[in-house]
Amino acid sequence: MTDDKMTKLIHSMPAKSSPVDFMPTAMLKSAVDVMAPLITMLANMSFSVGVFPALLKQGRVTPLLKKPGSDKSDTMN
Numbered sequence: 001m002t003d004d005k006m007t008k009l010i011h012s013m014p015a016k017s018s019p020v021d022f023m024p025t026a027m028l029k030s031a032v033d034v035m036a037p038l039i040t041m042l043a044n045m046s047f048s049v050g051v052f053p054a055l056l057k058q059g060r061v062t063p064l065l066k067k068p069g070s071d072k073s074d075t076m077n
Helices: 003-011 025-030 032-049
Strands: none
Touching: 003 025, 003 032, 025 032
């Protein structure tokens, strides 16, 4: 991975952010010149060592109702 590829990847990200993101996508995009080399270095180190930091493997699943007012206890909703 190169800094240029990482910069393009960051710019192509959708504008939405997640509550578990370390920083909002808009902030990452505005600081791409500083952040891209750092993220590239971390990604390349992770690939070369074959280890991905456990802290970055976390996610949050938030179930959403298909239709407002639906029965929350019905798993089909």
